[in-house]
Amino acid sequence: MSSFKHWKGLLLTLALCAGSLSAHADDLLSRVKQHGELVVGTEMQFAPFDFLENGQQAGFNKDLFAEVGKIIGVKVRFIDLPWESVLPGLDAGKFDMVAGPLTMTKARMARYAFTYPIADATDALLKRANDTSIKQSSDIAGKVVGAQRTSAQEAQLMAYAASLKPAPTERGYVDNNQAYADLAAGRLSAVANSLTNIAYVAKQRPTVFAVVQPPFGVQVYFAYCMRKDADSQSLDDAFNTALATLNKNGTLGALQKKWFGTVEPMPASLPTPSV
Structure with missing residues (x-):
């Protein structure tokens, strides 16, 4: 009887471990890597971040996401939508994250998981x-x-x-x-x-x-976002690790200079929004 309880307990433990590993393997980052593609919702009427040039996507987002994709090991596919449809599309799971970028506000950061800042949004x-x-x-x-x-x-x-x-x-x-x-x-x-x-x-x-000049708004930042749940946390962490690398090696600043005309030093962590 004691032996039976021992084996029953061992089997239960193995089953729980297997379930945990399966859940981990099925998080958003794992699925993105399995498919080899990061799907991103955006609006291509927001120069210099995303816009159409001769019918093709151009801008800061295209260049930066290409660099992040290289680090994570996936290709990036953008879906162009009217801005009013982008966040509802994210909520409905139609894509993995949103490029935008979005202004980091208290209300948005309470609802969505944000990446590190990538530009000034004042x-x-x-x-x-x-x-x-x-x-x-x-x-x-x-x-x-x-x-x-x-x-x-x-x-x-x-x-x-x-x-x-x-x-x-x-x-x-x-x-x-x-x-x-x-x-x-x-x-x-x-x-x-x-x-x-x-x-x-x-x-x-x-x-x-x-x-x-001067701007009338308070100091705020632009960033990208994804759903705020345990499933998306792995992708958020991987994206931020990639951004930190690009910030440190000067790639982020070089892309800012290319598209904004100036380098905008960014916080290396999530700021606390003032609005």
Whole structure:
């Protein structure tokens, strides 16, 4: 009887260990490596991070994910969607993570697992280059301004707008390119987006657009995200290990210089968001 209990206990232990190993082997990183492909949701209307050039993807995200893919040992496949569909797509498991990138906020970090920061996301204003009525951010009082709908930049713009008298009228857009087009056509006085984004836009079209300095937003960062669960933790850890390597060896800074025009020193860990 004692021998039976011993073998029964041993078999139970082996079964539990096997189950644990099986669960570990079936985590997200393991499945990504098994398939040889990391599937990433993004919106390709967000230069200089993701945009279309002659019908092909271009930008910072494409280059950085290619470097991360080399370290992890997988290819990267991007799925292009309207921004409003990206996070719901992640929640539904349609892809492994989101490129975006996203502004790291308290609410988002409570819901999603974020990578280390990859760029500055401080909110600023883009105006028409010949508009002398806007010399500082507060000069948008009483004017019509735009931002991408459901974005963190729109949320910061609306909070800032509420502090001005008279408050500006805010219009939400499906993507930033539509907002920039309305700004160029005179239907808006300014567009709110991260300083990194609008500096790139102004550099590409200096006779049309100009950046309003200083930024009106608080210091925040851009990063990538994935589902916040035990299944995704392995991928988050592997991605951050790769990012730390690219940050240390200068690759991250070189890609920032290539796409942003400047090197933006990034924290080597997850920052505590202020918004």
